[in-house]
Amino acid sequence: MxxxxxxxxxxxxxxxxxxxxxxxxxxxxxxxxxxxxxxxxxxxxAADDGDEESDADRAxxxxxxxxxxxxxxxxxxxxxxxxxxxxxxxxxxxxxxxxxxxxxxxxxxxxxxxxxxxxxxxxxxxxxxxxxxxxxxxxxxxxxxxxxxxxxxxxxxxxxxxxxxxxxxxxxxxxxxxxxxxxxxxxxxxxxxxxxxxxxxxxxxxxxxxxxxxxxxxxxxxxxxxxxxxxxxxxxxxxxxxxxxxxxxxxxxxxxxxxxxxxxxxxxxxxxxxxxxxxxxxxxxxxxxxxxxxxxxxxxxxxxxxxxxxxxxxxxxxxxxxxxxxxxxxxxxxxxxxxxxxxxxxxxxxxxxxxxxxxxxxxxxxxxxxxxxxxxxxxGRDGIYNVDYEMIDALQASVTEGIVPAIDEEVEDVEDLQTVMSEVAGIELEDVDRNHSDADIYRAIDLGPLYAEVPALRDMLNRQMLIDFTSxxxxxxxxxxxxxxxxxxxxxxxxxxxxxxxxxxxxxxxx
Known part of the structure; x- marks a missing residue:
């Protein structure tokens, strides 16, 4: 198994x-x-030094x-x-x-x-x-x-x-x-x-x-x-x-x-x-x-x-x-x-x-x-002395077992992705990557299950939250x-x- x-x-x-x-x-x-x-x-x-351990010792x-x-x-x-x-x-x-x-x-x-x-x-x-x-x-x-x-x-x-x-x-x-x-x-x-x-x-x-x-x-x-x-x-x-x-x-x-x-x-x-x-x-x-x-x-x-x-x-x-x-x-x-x-x-x-x-x-x-x-x-990451705890607190689901399965099941276009991010993730799509449009974010995530599950959405969120992992x-x-x-x-x-x-x-x- x-x-x-x-x-x-x-x-x-x-x-x-x-x-x-x-x-x-x-x-x-x-x-x-x-x-x-x-x-x-x-x-x-100390109790072991005697023949028996007393009730008081055990208590x-x-x-x-x-x-x-x-x-x-x-x-x-x-x-x-x-x-x-x-x-x-x-x-x-x-x-x-x-x-x-x-x-x-x-x-x-x-x-x-x-x-x-x-x-x-x-x-x-x-x-x-x-x-x-x-x-x-x-x-x-x-x-x-x-x-x-x-x-x-x-x-x-x-x-x-x-x-x-x-x-x-x-x-x-x-x-x-x-x-x-x-x-x-x-x-x-x-x-x-x-x-x-x-x-x-x-x-x-x-x-x-x-x-x-x-x-x-x-x-x-x-x-x-x-x-x-x-x-x-x-x-x-x-x-x-x-x-x-x-x-x-x-x-x-x-x-x-x-x-x-x-x-x-x-x-x-x-x-x-x-x-x-x-x-x-x-x-x-x-x-x-x-x-x-x-x-x-x-x-x-x-x-x-x-x-x-x-x-x-x-x-x-x-x-x-x-x-x-x-x-x-x-x-x-x-x-x-x-x-x-x-x-x-x-x-x-x-x-x-x-x-x-x-x-x-x-x-x-x-x-x-x-x-x-x-x-x-x-x-903190990328030389920025900050962490976005407001965004971390807003997160309502894990990426790997909460958000991504919802994307795989429900998302057919950018509007679907906006809905899933808002209702499942608790984060607006526009906040996932503030340097790119919702359409660009959708295209990045829509490259296939591997990209959706591992690097794309997760890395975008971590980058915006200013947290990182080395391994x-x-x-x-x-x-x-x-x-x-x-x-x-x-x-x-x-x-x-x-x-x-x-x-x-x-x-x-x-x-």
Whole structure:
């Protein structure tokens, strides 16, 4: 089953070229003492010195942990989201109200602010067989980075929950989600991508390559025991769409999962386990802008709040990974909808922090970060010291999945294009390129689907908005890192993506 991976335009490798799966399995815990020079971060290390951990010690430990991943977020995405939010809240005072003290992002609320390095197991290797295509030295894909975050190990691009050993075999590695589940905690995965996509998969599945999404779905149902699974990609569970015809929907129901497919059905769920599959095929959830009309898909905030509500019913606590997954896709497509995706993720971060800081909530560690930056996004371009946030705010649909499909379906002449731009995009055609007539713009877009989908309209809008991208792929820059709650102080500096799992494990008291 083929689909548009996060690193679009790639081709899955020949299965014969993938490493075989070893029978061994590695634990991910390096030990927080190794990360801190011997100093424990929570009560866990001290409690381990005794024969048994006391009830008082357990009560003092963090029982909940939330890892929030903005897939594809770099420093510029954060800055742009802040400015767009400031413009939306008070255009008359903008940009003077963009001061973080006046218009804070929810990410600003974290106690600790740092940065994080992200690179694969061999930064000098040019990978040609991963879903990322040819990867420049130092740039990592979603699979390898999520495995680093979730299991605390460096691995090759494309690997899901495992590493390649000296014999060129794929070795599964235990993840923080699995360690939490083994300790009796509830677990969850929430994403705006397919639920079998690379980032969520790396926390609960183990396959040599991210393209093996049918196998990932099988592992979720047969082995992983995840209490809350919310995302897109029903095709990988549906017997009518799977290559092997296996009915994973029926298998999930037999294990007690309630399967929901709309926002209303999700709102009615009162207990786990739940499997939410909000797209009928193998697609992701719609972009945020495209989800604001004519859809039954839930938003990321709604999914996050529901997951936290369900998981917090477990008296032992929980671990959940939440992903704003389509920031990355906007980066790959160079789509100006990127800042709206970033802001939706930030609102979901706010929901996590509101939950964590509620007086009735057990101590909760929240770590918010990215797996990598995507697109080489920039604010300002062509030597012009400005960004048109008014135009960015006016945008009502993504270019690639909202505006272009409407053009392909409805546009026969320049008047049709004027209507689509006004009613679907929220931007008048004359504002798309102020140096050319509507007729000239129509001719530029009407050169065919390739031109409509990729360079013409998108590049015109980006040029007028004064934003730009240097790449259609991932870049190697450090990414933002935030933390709140127990052990947050560990992240108030530069860290590596492989540090997060160990600190989370220490906070949760799991081994």
């Amino acid at each position: 083929g689909h548009d991976n996060c690193c679009s335009g790639s081709i899955a490798p020949d299965p014969e070229a993938l490493p075989s799966v070893a029978t061994e399995r590695r634990s991910f815990i390096k030990g927080v003492g190794a990360l801190t020079g011997g100093a424990a971060l929570s009560s866990r290390a 003092e430990e963090c029982r909940n942990a939330i890892t929030f991943i903005h897939d594809g977020m770099g420093p510029t995405q954060v800055t742009g989201a802040r400015y767009l939010k400031a413009y939306q809240e008070d255009p008359d005072q903008f940009p003077l109200n963009a001061d973080p003290s006046e218009t804070p992002l929810h990410m600003d609320r974290h106690e600790a602010h740092g940065t994080m390095t992200v690179f694969p197991d061999d930064p000098n290797e040019v990978v040609i067989d991963s879903a990322a295509g040819a990867t420049s030295p130092g740039a990592i894909d979603c699979a390898a980075s999520a495995t680093g975050i979730g299991a605390g190990v460096k691995t090759y691009n494309g690997a899901i929950g495992g590493i390649r050993n000296e014999d060129d075999e794929f070795v599964p590695v235990e993840t923080i989600l699995e360690a939490a589940s083994d300790a009796g905690l509830a677990t969850g995965l929430v994403t705006t991508t397919r639920i079998t996509h690379a980032t969520p998969a790396a926390f609960a599945a183990h396959v040599p390559h991210r393209s093996m999404e049918d196998e990932i779905a099988e592992q979720y149902i047969d082995e992983a025991d995840v209490d809350v699974l919310l995302g897109g990609g029903k095709a990988h569970f549906d017997p009518d769409q799977r290559d092997d015809g296996r009915d994973l929907l029926g298998a999930a129901e037999a294990q007690g999962y309630r399967i929901v497919e709309t926002d209303e059905e999700l709102a009615d769920v009162e207990e786990s386990p739940v499997l939410g599959l909000f797209t009928e095929d193998d697609s992701h959830l719609n972009y945020y802008l495209d989800r604001q009309s004519d859809t039954t898909q839930p938003g990321l905030v709604e999914m996050t709040e529901k997951a936290l509500d369900l998981l917090s019913e477990n008296d032992e606590g929980f671990f959940v990974m939440v992903e704003a997954g389509r920031v990355d896709h906007c980066g790959h497509k160079n789509d100006p909808a990127i800042l709206d995706e970033q802001l939706e993720g930030d609102r979901a971060v706010g929901a996590c922090l509101d939950f964590a800081r509620d007086n009735g909530t057990a101590p909760t560690t929240v770590v918010t970060t990215a797996d990598h930056e995507c697109g080489g996004f920039s604010l 259609h792929g991932h870049t190697g820059v450090d990414v933002p890192l935030y933390a709140d709650g127990p052990n947050a102080e560990f992240f108030d500096r530069a860290r590596d993506n492989t540090d997060i799992a160990d600190v989370m494990a220490d906070a949760l008291g799991v081994k």
